[in-house]
Amino acid sequence: MNALKSLLHFVVLPVLLIALWWFTTRDGANFFVPQPGPLVDAFVEVWLGEGFRNDVVPSVARLFAALAISIALGISLGVLIGSVEWVRSLLSPMLEFVRAVPSTIIIPVLLLVIGINDTMKVTLIVLGCIWPVLLNTVKGVASIDGVQVDTGRVYGLSGLVRLRYLVLPAAAPQIFAGIRQSLAVGLVLMVTSEMFASTDGIGYATINFQNRIAIPEMWSGIVLLGLIGVAMSVLFQIVQSRVLGWYVGLKESAK
């Protein structure tokens, strides 16, 4: 029943919408509104040919590198800050403040300091993505159940064993919530970083098409970004259901 429902959501609705889209744009009256046919042609031509190596790969590589750095750094710092109470109360207000600053505002700074290159783009994405992971990890680590902590102490858990078997799993639900947020932020910043100063990337190419008034091509860039977003979300779900299977079960059993 549930599988049927999700099939309905995943297949039937999009198919209906695409049919509607095809039907309403069939006479091609508005130049700026793309039609399904030409859009698919443009997509295949632009992104599966040369563009794959020149633009898609650099973009996605930068995004994944930045996400990996954000997650690793966010969790490590989060565990450190979350574990020590005085560090946490000292840093928390500042972290919330820094987080509230929109990361796009530092693009000019990064351009000056780092220059127009991959490092600048990866840095920008990291500066946006690290906060949700970091702050959620801090929260998760700081709010570990007292009985779980006492149990760990009674049985002598310490150091890496404690980290591996108590701290990280206990904070994992929060950490995953943070990662989920940072995935969305990362995609936006990936495109943004390429629109301002770049020589390659999906954002760069899409802006280029817009300047050249290549409408179907421009739209195909937007579709590609949507597809990348969906792919990331699916990947995230798979990893999450593996790592947090116990959490889902626990929640269900508590009902």
Place this chain on the structure above:
Amino acid sequence: MTENRVTENRVTEPQVSGRQDVRQDVRLSVDQVQKVYQRDGESFEAVRSLTLDLHQGEFACLVGPSGSGKTTLLKCIAGLMEPTSGSVVLDGQQVNGPAKGMAVVFQEYGRSLYPWMTVEGNIELPLKVAKLSRAERRARVDEALASVGLEQARKSYPWQLSGGMQQRVAIARAVAIHPSVLLMDEPFAAVDAQTRAELEDLVRKVWKEHDMTILFVTHDIDESVYLGERVLVLSSSPTVVQHDLVIDLPAERDQLVTRSMPRFTELRAQVYEQVQIAKTNKTGATTVSAL
């Protein structure tokens, strides 16, 4: 009359015969432990001055009204909390933090098992910490699961089990490290009567099998008499040991037989009387402001 009873404190000088033989063998010694909590700038004395000795292989039950500081005392003994004053000595060594050889079964057993690990994983974790080899760990887990009768649940997660089964896992985890002292904090308060009876017999069995010293906290008078070789009645907060009683029932306990013995009824009445005194007596203001 009441005043007399209350000040009667037989811990330091038990006037009961038949225990001179075990007296030399002190496992755990709690000496004038006091715990004062700081709460909203006010001091609250949960435990006043608690002294008790546990001997090797003893099964002692601690009975006290709700809120009388039983958990507080147990945490001090377990090294999870530092007493405000006084000391706890385990096997001749001062307890400053959780000591090797001491295991605890918590009141909140559901939260004490790690939900991200299977039953087996939970029991094995302390053994990993103790750096036992894989084969040894395996043997210990098997043994512990067998002694609580949970072999079939080893791959389950704690949240897939009933409350009684979760408590068995917590007991198995404690037993697996072969502790010399096992502290249990109202472990069966939240399970139904039938399960409770089974778990009581299980604890007696495990105690005999493993030659442990057990301190079992409960607010159930019947349970304390049925389980213990000795019952200590606590006063209400600020807590002292108000009464120390030897349970001279046969070692072989049976839910039906033991509970219907005249001696059981007598002992039960004695403990009941002491608990009543503990409840009504609220000497010593609960708030100490001069701290």
